[in-house]
Amino acid sequence: MAKISVWDRRTWGLLREIKGITYAQLAEACSVYHATPEKWFNDNSGQRNPGLKHQITLAKVLGIPLRSLLSEITDPAIRAAIRAAYND
Known part of the structure; x- marks a missing residue:
């Protein structure tokens, strides 16, 4: 079985559909143009x-x-940056 990457757009798309999250909701959360x-x-x-x-x-x-x-990130600096941004 292939490993599923949480950084993969197909994974994001499946989760978005399963959870019923619209593109407009994602645009609002990311503060980007509605079509982005x-x-x-x-x-x-x-x-x-x-x-x-x-x-x-x-x-x-x-x-x-x-x-x-x-889980897929090995660089300590990048891990720390992700951890800090995620917890904001």
Whole structure:
């Protein structure tokens, strides 16, 4: 079985659908233009990705635990930055 990455747009999309969260709700939570999250989720070219700040906000809104976010990160500085941003 393939490992599912919590940083993967398909994982975000599935969680969004399961939880019934709209793109408009994500846009409001991230303080971005209303069409931006839909572009993040549906861009198959990989050129439209949210920055780390928005990824952490998405994780919070989608209910992804901090432990899951940190599971794939080995750099201590990045782990600390994610932990601090998640707990804001």
